[in-house]
Amino acid sequence: MNMTRPLRKAALPALLTATALLALTGCGTSGGDGATGSGAGGTVTVRIPDPGNSGVLALGKKDGSLDKALGEVGAKVRWTGSAGPFAPAAQAMNADQLDIATGSITSGITSLAQRPGFTFFTAVDPDAAGEGILVRDGSGIETVADLVGRKVAVNQGGTGEYLLLKALAKAGIPADGVERVYLRPDQTAAVFNAGKVDAWAVWATYAVAEIGSGKAHFVADGTAIGSDNYSLNAVRTDFAEQHPDVVRALYRYLHEASAKEKRDPAAYLNVFTDVGPTAVTGRAKEVQTGFTAQGGTVDPIGPEDITRFKDVAAFYAEQKVTRTEVDVAAHLLDIEKLT
CATH class of the missing domain: 3.40.190.10 (Periplasmic binding protein-like II)
Structure with missing residues (x-):
């Protein structure tokens, strides 16, 4: 994927703004803001799955750059559990146990078919080489x-x-x-x-x-x-409505860091250790850096993305993975209009 591809600036009106999020807060099972409420000094805690040993969030955890970026808007990270399949993460967001998670549009659609308490706010183009x-x-x-x-x-x-x-x-x-x-x-x-x-x-x-x-x-x-399997970042709906500035800051961090990772993939591998089961070594390291260099960056969700999301939802319904076609567009957040 061309790293110089312009940002997806033109967002569809159907994408959710902060005020529109109010209409969705009753869809999930989460109640109040729970652990994400302001603590001493008014700091907002953002609960994110632990990123492990590689990737943008892993490096951000190690060097403190993520907390620094969020600190500018009065927030900090609480690492909760570990990164893994999106389905359990979606359930955790619905239960007010998690605020941010990453998953594919495919797993996202099956989770949206339930009673979602989350919305998607970024997109990374399908991984043409790595899946x-x-x-x-x-x-x-x-x-x-x-x-x-x-x-x-x-x-x-x-x-x-x-x-x-x-x-x-x-x-x-x-x-x-x-x-x-x-x-x-x-x-x-x-x-x-x-x-x-x-x-x-x-x-x-x-x-x-x-x-x-x-x-x-x-x-x-x-x-x-011919995969349309985007990677997406999801945010708990209540959290996005109550802390839009934190969501914007997180997006900016992820976008800038993902562009850096694409330019220098090796710097984002083996962040905490280069030995053991979580380390990527030898030929596997070459494979991973090659995939990352060809991959996309974290960007806003644009009209062309939504069209492809709809195609995936229609395909899932046609293949009877879901009972009906899931309306993905109803659960997307326009990060550029979040106020």
Whole structure:
């Protein structure tokens, strides 16, 4: 993705402004502002999942730059739990236990199909290189058509299921032409490497280690699949309504830091340690930096993005992942109009 691509300036009127957020605050299960209320000195606490050992938030945690940026608007971070699948994070936001989370539009749609207490406020373009259908070297699977009759691991209702269904649809293969094996992403590597499934529909977080091992590759990546799987940042609706300046400051930080990460991906790897299970080393490090350099930056949500979100929602309904087509546009925040 071209790093010099202009920001998505023209936001649709349908995007939520701060006043429009008031109409949505009853949609979630959260009550008051809870742990995010002002403490000593009026400081607002922002609850964000711990970022682990790599990425923009990890570096921001280590060098204090994120707290510095938020401190300018009277806020600070409380790291809560750990980053992972979006579905449980969405539930935590609904329950007033979390204020910010990151997820894909695909997992976001299935969470929006419930009773959402969150809205999305940024978008990162689909990862054309870092997600796809992973197969073991020497498996004999050379095309998507070769998956017919085989077992493919996916995370239910999220990126994995979307990538598989999208790849099959593009190849003209019925969804029931392969056996979907529903597994949590963090439990799939052992199953995949043991040969208990033939392929794994997955994204960079988990694909990097497998490709870096030199024993697996994508039979089809995001480009080949035609993926519209954006990465999004979500904010608890009540929090955005009560602290719009904090949400704006967080957006600015993420946008600027993601552009820096794209220019120098290696600086955002192994932030706290370069050894152990959370470290990215060897060939895997080369794979990860390559994916990041080709990836997008954190930007506002624009009209062209919303059109693609709608396409994903329609596809999910068509594939019966959701009962009906989810109205994603009703749960988007116009960060540039937030007052």
